[in-house]
Amino acid sequence: MTEIYKDPQRPVNERVADLLARMTPEEKFAQMHAYWLILSPEGDHRERSDLSDDFAGVSEQTDLATRLQRGVGQITRPLGTHIVEAREGVRAANRLQRTLVEETRLGIPAMFHEECLVGLLCKDATLFPSSLNYGSTWDPELVERAAAAIGAEARATGCHQGLAPVLDVSRDVRWGRTEETFGEDPWLVGVMATRYVQGLQGKSRDLLATLKHYVGHSFSEGARNHAPVHLGFCELNDTFLLPFEMAVKLAHAGSVMPAYHDIDNQPGHSDAFLLTDVLRNQWGFDGIIVADYGGVSLLHQHHGVSHDGAESAALAFNAGLDIELPKDDCARHLAEAVARGLISMEKIDEIVARVLTQKFRLGLFERPYADENAVALQSEEARAIAREVATRSLTLLENRGALPLAASQTVAVIGPTADDPLALLSGYSFPVHLIISDMLEQTTQVTTPLQALREQLGEENVRYAKGCHIIEKRMAGAPVFPGDSGNKPMQSSPVSLDQSLIPQAVAQAQQSDIVLAFVGDLAGLFQSGTVGEGSDTDSLALPGVQQSLLEALVETGKPVVVVMTGGRPYHLGGLESRVAALLMAWAPGQEGGHAIADVLTGKAEPQGRLVVSAPKSAGAMPYYYNHKLKSGGTPFAFHFGARYPFGYGLSWTQFDYSPLTLAEEEVAINKGVINVSVTVTNRGERAGSEVLQLYVRDNVASMVRPVQELKAFQRVRLEAGASARLTFSLPVDMLNFTRRDGKRIVEPGEFELRVGASSADIRATKTVTVTGETRVLGQQWQMLSHCEVSF
Structure with missing residues (x-):
């Protein structure tokens, strides 16, 4: 039996x-x-x-x-x-x-x-x-x-x-x-x-x-x-x-x-x-x-x-x-x-x-x-999805007419991350996570930006110089267990301070029409890198001598396009206003080189929008867009805030927003839904996409609330001159917060709806009134908003 x-x-x-x-x-x-x-x-x-x-x-x-x-x-x-x-x-x-x-x-x-x-x-x-x-x-x-x-x-x-x-x-x-x-x-x-x-x-x-x-x-x-x-x-x-x-x-x-x-x-x-x-x-x-x-x-x-x-x-x-x-x-x-x-x-x-x-x-x-x-790894479909994620995540933060690249330009590709496959990977990718001495042998499927640019622009149009190191030699044998906090600590920072490669990079830049400067960090566990688990920092300056490299490149007078890869946003020491363009690529994975080249050359649109604010300095930390009003101090500290805010990202085109319209200016607190509409128009000369973001501010509440909170978003792609009407449906449940007794509640009152291109670029506002008595949410409550798009 x-x-x-x-x-x-x-x-x-x-x-x-x-x-x-x-x-x-x-x-x-x-x-x-x-x-x-x-x-x-x-x-x-x-x-x-x-x-x-x-x-x-x-x-x-x-x-x-x-x-x-x-x-x-x-x-x-x-x-x-x-x-x-x-x-x-x-x-x-x-x-x-x-x-x-x-x-x-x-x-x-x-x-x-x-x-x-x-x-x-x-x-x-x-x-x-x-x-x-x-x-x-x-x-x-x-x-x-x-x-x-x-x-x-x-x-x-x-x-x-x-x-x-x-x-x-x-x-x-x-x-x-x-x-x-x-x-x-x-x-x-x-x-x-x-x-x-x-x-x-x-x-x-x-x-x-x-x-x-x-x-x-x-x-x-x-x-x-x-x-x-x-x-x-x-x-x-x-x-x-x-x-x-x-x-x-x-x-x-x-x-x-x-x-x-x-x-x-x-x-x-x-x-x-x-x-x-x-x-x-x-x-x-x-x-x-x-x-x-x-x-x-x-x-x-x-x-x-x-x-x-x-x-x-x-x-x-x-x-x-x-x-x-x-x-x-x-x-x-x-x-x-x-x-x-x-x-x-x-x-x-x-x-x-x-x-x-x-x-x-x-x-x-x-x-x-x-x-x-x-066993099926590296399928064509998987690689295509990885490339799509990489391409659509690239976020353009500055562009003074340098991008997309002109077809006839000679390009100097400079920087420690331009031809390092590990620079495209995050800490929980296989080659990085193991902390092994032959990591590069495990990255043959990675296409670096230099490889992709040579493929697209022709080798004769691309000059290369590393410019500096971030870490000269990736060492095996670093602590690899999360609990190790002192048995075998790193004796000194592995970050390189060698500036001897900068003159060669400057020479290459001077012989080119435009400079593509690749900078950032290297993921590595427990201080074997500059970002990743156990690799925290006390500064948002670029690791090592990368700032010196950038300064030398900018001083050549050539337009410098900065491509930043890594696991956190770094500042450029004031060069943000002097570079020709700044592209944030994060850690775009094995297809990242192709994705970066596609955006730089205009084959693809920069569609990414920031999901972490890029603060002015480490002194602003902790910083996040949905802070409380008093987070900045009184008066607001000079160092508080973000140069590039949450939700921010440029496109190849520009968009206009209409005023907001409400289906109802008063909505019942009991299972009500707020419906708000806006028309967006592509006023540029080429097609592009915009991510419309709906934020809410609770004007008066029984407890301190953030200055605003994201409650809905929708990407829409429009041809030049085209428009679309977006209607966001926001359940009243999503206006909740936690009371001192641990219950999620929704209170009646006025809520300001804000629609914009980022948390700091609000294009239209409208106030809605929620009516009724304070309501305690049950175990199941509506957590998702929705958007309908009509062209």
């Missing part, structure tokens, strides 16, 4: 209950953690050795083969941990899965997870642009298509859970992980993240997306990695929890990952209020909560809220955690934690039931193995 848990015709809850009743305590504990292994097709698997062993205070264990007999919840990054051909990696993962399914007492398969924020973290996978590029397209449908392409590559390699997207809301661009965010507006982040989750998981939800880093990680003290966060619940809910709530309720995200920091002295990995009360009880989240790598160990190693691994495990699992990643630093002590009365077997059963539920729902018991002959 077939056991109930092996019968796919039985309901999942019955299968879970049957299997749970058959498991020993040790088999249950094994489902609550992962192993981080270097897998072998022959079954000679070994544990990954890294700094985490010293950091976490790990002791010797019984041999791996014996421990695998108990089963395991997850396997950490089977293809993303080291350089391995995808097919061989799948074969090795299948070999391990076969051991678990066919050679253990109960045959419980493991889930495999990988990083996949900017493409599957795997050799030869498509290297997509950064999250800032995703956001800068202002195109949720395109983001969903990109995530679907990433999901297809993940599924093809046997991945069951992707550790993406990042829902952190940018507040301070000094933070190294700014590049992983969709931007600084919480609602826009929520929209983009929701569509990313829908694309990655697919309609069948057979691949779990993981929302991270829950929550407030981006508002850390001094914009430093892991630093404390100082927030009350009202602001936490309105700004940082909102995107998570949207992705949970609208996209049914399958997993959530807590953050490393503490909020008001409570570490995220042991925060029962956020992990259980809010996430599960209030929002109805029914997925699994997985630890950020080493996050459970941090409870005793860094936060000092527990004495040892057993107590840390109990704190995290009692709070709501389901699986410790990347391995079992603390979960290995669960038997001790139970014996000490720190956690009950009833709680263990509750957690293991959630883990098993996901495994049954994903069909792992019926389909535990991936088809090694069906």
Whole structure:
């Protein structure tokens, strides 16, 4: 007779209950953690050795083969941990899965997870642009298509859970992980993240997306990695929890990952209020909560809220955690934690039931193995989507007639990022994330701007000089474990101060009609680069001697077009008003060179709009457009504000806006919808697109509100002289904010509607009155606005 848990015709809850009743305590504990292994097709698997062993205070264990007999919840990054051909990696993962399914007492398969924020973290996978590029397209449908392409590559390699997207809301661009965010507006982040989750998981939800880093990680003290966060619940809910709530309720995200920091002295990995009360009880989240790598160990190693691994495990699992990643630093002590009365077997059963539920729902018991002959990476479609995201995210900040380039010009391509494939990649791309000495060998699919420009303009019309280094030699062996904060710190900054290459660059510029200066930063984890996780900054000046290079190029008198790549906006030391053009490309991925060349030559339009403000200086930090009135000081500080504001971006043409018209000047607070219309006209001489943005200001509220908040947006493409009528429909629910009792409420009163080309370029306003009594929103409320376009 077939056991109930092996019968796919039985309901999942019955299968879970049957299997749970058959498991020993040790088999249950094994489902609550992962192993981080270097897998072998022959079954000679070994544990990954890294700094985490010293950091976490790990002791010797019984041999791996014996421990695998108990089963395991997850396997950490089977293809993303080291350089391995995808097919061989799948074969090795299948070999391990076969051991678990066919050679253990109960045959419980493991889930495999990988990083996949900017493409599957795997050799030869498509290297997509950064999250800032995703956001800068202002195109949720395109983001969903990109995530679907990433999901297809993940599924093809046997991945069951992707550790993406990042829902952190940018507040301070000094933070190294700014590049992983969709931007600084919480609602826009929520929209983009929701569509990313829908694309990655697919309609069948057979691949779990993981929302991270829950929550407030981006508002850390001094914009430093892991630093404390100082927030009350009202602001936490309105700004940082909102995107998570949207992705949970609208996209049914399958997993959530807590953050490393503490909020008001409570570490995220042991925060029962956020992990259980809010996430599960209030929002109805029914997925699994997985630890950020080493996050459970941090409870005793860094936060000092527990004495040892057993107590840390109990704190995290009692709070709501389901699986410790990347391995079992603390979960290995669960038997001790139970014996000490720190956690009950009833709680263990509750957690293991959630883990098993996901495994049954994903069909792992019926389909535990991936088809090694069906691995599909770098498809034509995936590359095309990556190029489209890169092209449509490029944001033109200055243009004094230099762009598009004239066909007859000779061009000097200058700068440290012009021919460096790593400069186009963000920190969670495969070649960068591994911090390996032969990274360049893993970037053969990347087309640099120099390569693309030579292809489009002809080699005879392009001169090249590097001009300077950002980092002269990318070093392997930098700290690669998130918990390492002092065992082996970087002894000095790797950034180069060598100016010896500048004269050669100046000579090349003097012999050319126009200069294309490529500057920016290099992603690298934990100070192995100038941006990325653990690579925070105290300055918004270009790293190294790039400012000196730019100054020398501008002094030649030649028109200088600056193309900036990287993970945060840098200032040009006052040269913004002297350069011929300034193009922000962020980290545009493997197709970034083609995208940049297409925009520079006019084959493509610069369609991007900023999703993070470009502040005047580091002294303005933290800065974001949706600040409170008093954020700038009294009087407003000279350094406060942004040179290039949220939503800003130039096109090849110009647009006019009509006055706003309201369908109704008074709208009922109970399920009402505000309908506001505007006509936009392309008054230029060539076709182009505009992103119309609808902001709302709550004129009088019972609590302090931001000066304005984005509530809707719509891109429209118009031929020269053409017009379109846009009607935005904004549910009154979206005018909510959080009251001191933690409830989301909508108050009656006057709200100013503002439509413009950016947060600082408002073209038309109108006031609408919401009537009725203050209303508390229920669990389900309307989170999305809509726009209809008529031509």
